[in-house]
Amino acid sequence: MENHPNSLKKGEFVVIEDEVDIGENVSIGHNTVILKGTVIGDNVNIGCNCVIGIQQGGNTRMRKSDEMGNKLIIKDNTYIGNIVSIYSGSIISKNVFVGDHASIRENVLVDSESVIGRGAIIELNTKIGKACTVQTLAYVTGDTTLEDHVFIGPCVSMSNDKYMGAEKYELKGPTIKENAKIGNNSSLLPNVVIGKDVIVGAGSVVTKNIQDGEKIAGVPANSMKK
Template sequence: MNMNYISDKAHLGNDIKIGRFSIVEDNVVIGDNCLIGNNVVIHEGSIIGDNVRIDDNTVIGKLPMRSVNSIFKDEDKLAPCKISNECLIGAGVIVYAGCGIGEKTLIADLAVVRENVTIGQRTIIGKGATIENFCKVGSNCKIQTNVYVTAYSEIEDYVFIAPCVVTSNDNYAARSKERFKHFKGVTVKKGGRIGAGSVILPGKVINEDGFAAAGSVVTKDVESAKIVAGNPAKCFRDVPEEQLLKNQ
């Protein structure tokens, strides 16, 4: 007895294995040699490349919900979720419609990637991390366990973000209509690094090879190749020459 629902309008490649109680909706495309776990839902139109693994209880291509007072408005039509070749998607992950995930990227268990997000190649999104909507994450990044990347943020290539880092985009903390004009996420330039438990305030920029040490509260932009530390974070010293990205 087949316990799955697979639409006859879906397009499945060769040598695919699908666990029990999984759903593949209309116009989904799944490439060759994919492994789909149990109780996985792949929503309409989603595109899965070759050699992709998707673990149990994961949802691909979810449509967003909007509360009545949300700052975000529903879009007429989100692009299909696209997961490129050789990606690994963990258990209990939610990847929304309108996302594009680059090749060989790993999204660990319980992570959430919201709509209108792009993630580059060979990037790691850690366990329980959240990438909010309208974010761009580059290639070869490591975004570790329980990191929160707020909406409208940009993370460039080779960025390291340690566990439990929090970013923010609202200087008005949900008070005053003026805030709707000023939402701005954070920017971490190529090779930027953020230590465990740091907080990055709205609109702040960590420039190339900049490093916010563990526990920092970043209230000002971090200069290139400088280490900042403390609350509020202040310049501590230069990043050692041997640790600059160009010397790796």
């Protein structure tokens, strides 16, 4: 028999599997699925038609994460929208906002106060720092690091495989340092390091490392002279 707090506000046709821990004052919308191994803190809101705590799957051509634990931890006061998918083996910290239609994979940390926009996708083995903004429909590839206060504009794209599947290669996404801002629809190549306080103009293609404080734009992106 289920043993959930009386304060749980649960919609219709909600599925909560076994081995799910739920804190106080949690709200779960209609038709949402909470899978085995999910740990939900206090005052968490989860919208309708979500799938939360997905176990890794896939065929033999898909990468698997070695380091993942087997739980999904969602901390206090976090707000998750509607039609969201989140994998097991990740941590969503306090006061995070996850927009509708977003997807977060395994072995990911989304640190406190960060915003993951609508339709954004965060791939595996990735760390999102504190108070970051990942805007609508942005794509954060696997093996990527965002330090604190990073801004990723709408529809930004990243990649982590310079051979596009043709050769064996240790996959590595970008590293984006504190307070850097990436303009909408920019493209970041594998393994680039973007320094602190860098500003990347909209629609740029970043092909190399960028030093702290630079402002760049274009295809390929270069310094903007005033």
